[in-house]
Amino acid sequence: EAQVTQNPRYLITVTGKKLTVTCSQNMNHEYMSWYRQDPGLGLRQIYYSMNVEVTDKGDVPEGYKVSRKEKRNFPLILESPSPNQTSLYFCASSPQGAYQPQHFGDGTRLSIL
Amino acid sequence: SQQGEEDPQALSIQEGENATMNCSYKTSINNLQWYRQNSGRGLVHLILIRSNEREKHSGRLRVTLDTSKKSSSLLITASRAADTASYFCATDAFAAGNKLTFGGGTRVLVKP
Numbered sequence: 001e002a003q004v005t006q007n008p009r010y011l012i013t014v015t016g017k018k019l020t021v022t023c024s025q026n027m028n029h030e031y032m033s034w035y036r037q038d039p040g041l042g043l044r045q046i047y048y049s050m051n052v053e054v055t056d057k058g059d060v061p062e063g064y065k066v067s068r069k070e071k072r073n074f075p076l077i078l079e080s081p082s083p084n085q086t087s088l089y090f091c092a093s094s095p096q097g098a099y100q101p102q103h104f105g106d107g108t109r110l111s112i113l
Numbered sequence: 114s115q116q117g118e119e120d121p122q123a124l125s126i127q128e129g130e131n132a133t134m135n136c137s138y139k140t141s142i143n144n145l146q147w148y149r150q151n152s153g154r155g156l157v158h159l160i161l162i163r164s165n166e167r168e169k170h171s172g173r174l175r176v177t178l179d180t181s182k183k184s185s186s187l188l189i190t191a192s193r194a195a196d197t198a199s200y201f202c203a204t205d206a207f208a209a210g211n212k213l214t215f216g217g218g219t220r221v222l223v224k225p
Binding site: 092 | 119143144146148153154155156157158161201203205210211212213214215216217218
């Protein structure tokens with residue numbers, strides 16, 4: 001089954017404790033991206049990647065890092081999480097770019113205390 | 114920045130009625146997409162309309178695009194309780210590289 005898998009689905013942690021949210025897709029997609037969703041703000045793109053070793057900033061990249069060492073994986077790293085990063089995070093992928101339908105994961109709800 | 118702005122923010126209708134929501138955007142786009150999100154779940158792609166298209170249909174969905182007004186509408190005909198969800202528009206543009214920008218969404222409640 002074609003899918004985008006995020007882990008963990010839920011995480012409660014404390015300020016400053018580094019965390020990684022993993023994202024994996026099994027569709028051989030080149031384009032992957034991360035979004036955060038906050039009430040009233042819709043989804044805002046954090047980072048995206050056109051292919052292995054190619055990443056670019058989205059609209060809200062501050063406080064986040066990403067890497068794309070393999071085509072299928074696109075982890076989101078919060079080196080020093082802060083409470084304003086408490087949010088619902090989504091990973092998505094598409095064959096080649098933003099101009100195509102995106103396949104979304106089920107989301108990761110992060111609470112930073 | 115939010116490229117797309119949805120209107121209304123929330124909509125409540127009876128089953129069987131039509132639901133219409135609008136999306137406005139600020140800069141020229143390549144494509145506009147509509148997505149559905151059931152409560153707390155990932156987004157599901159509904160329909161994509163290119164900047165040179167004016168109307169598209171998919172089942173009970175009808176999307177229009179007016180590039181002169183920088184707006185799009187999504188019509189769901191003969192709504193069902195299962196259509197209860199949030200609906201988002203998303204745009205991509207040459208000027209924005211490979212970014213995809215979402216609007217704030219419209220929450221639709223279909224009452225049985």
